[in-house]
Amino acid sequence: MTQTSVPDDRTLTDEGLAPARAGRILLIACGALAREILDLKKANGWNHLDLTCLPAKYHLYPEKITDAVRETVAKHRAEYEDFFVVYADCGTGGGLERACKELGVQMVAGPHCYSFFQGNESFAKTAEDEITTFYLTDFLVRQFEAFIIKPMGLDRHPELRDMYFGNYEKLVYQAQTDDPALTEKARACARRLGLEFERRFTGYGDLEATLKTL
Template sequence: MEPVLIIACGALARELKAVIAANGWQHVQLHCLPADLHNRPDRIPEAVREQIRASRLRFARILVGYADCGTGGLLDRVLEEEGIERLPGAHCYEFYAGMAAFNALADAEPGSFYLTDFLVRHFERLVIRELGIERHPELASQYFGNYRRLVYLAQSEDAQLLEQARDAARRLDLEFHHQFTGYGDLEGAVVRFHRQPGRDARREQDSWQS
């Protein structure tokens, strides 16, 4: 089969590797950009563009494993220019929970701060240290003063991660809500992309239709 590349956020690496392995896709490669880009979403679009252009000649198809991820539509503009598809949704919380379930969570409590398995594992680095709370604990109330609860959208049933998520809620002085999502819409979106015709199949279709 023709080689396929998924350019993804590092926060999805574990789950995407599992999807690739579960489907036996030896022709699918995964290249992850640093998850830290989420703290600087304005840098995501050009980082993705750079990787697309560096990889295009070696792969029949490329999928971008990002949602909008706070880029305000700038990532979609880049992908339209490059002719590349991305995962659906505004952020990973939406495609893990599913759009309807996520909207219900947001409507029930707009002041919710969300964590996934990845963010629970890296909470200390990405939240406490990156936001400067480790050095200045008083910043926690400034960053999270308008939040009321922490919602842990869990991809795995892991007791240790669950306790870490509870501890994160305690540290931020937020109510705690846990919802198991599994991979949600992530696996379905990747499988649907994989089933699309590749470069050679498209050429055959265009030749037949002309």
């Protein structure tokens, strides 16, 4: 599977893949956010931020996230003045937040990326009314087969669709970019799951606002 991310055990500096200079901030991010973070770095000239990504597949195994973040901070502690974890809680049950406090590093606020892309305050207001809504981001639309269809076995057993999605009514595509082709792919995803479709342009939401504070 091709995904836009930095190799798991390397650090992206402005000079390319190389040892990072001391005094910089290392972003430890979900691989599913790599493209968005790199775009924001380029657009805003955030040359003081370096990026390393954990595997995007940890979306499927959130119990691995906290230990992986701990290991990454320990690995690079001597190289960086500070760290910032570009994950929300993401299914860790508060474990990631507790680990970040112990490590003395900050992280993105919110329960998951759907919330901080829409804006945590806005998402909190709509979440109760959208309990039957399934969300996709740009990354998940691009990787729909790899992260939704295949892990759920729907490629082999399409009859399982009703078991997984029978209680959902709508698919909301949270668009980070204006890409007509991606919108059409998201619409096709909704049809495949038998759900109503809504495109909601969020841009980068609280992700951009948070990284600006660094």
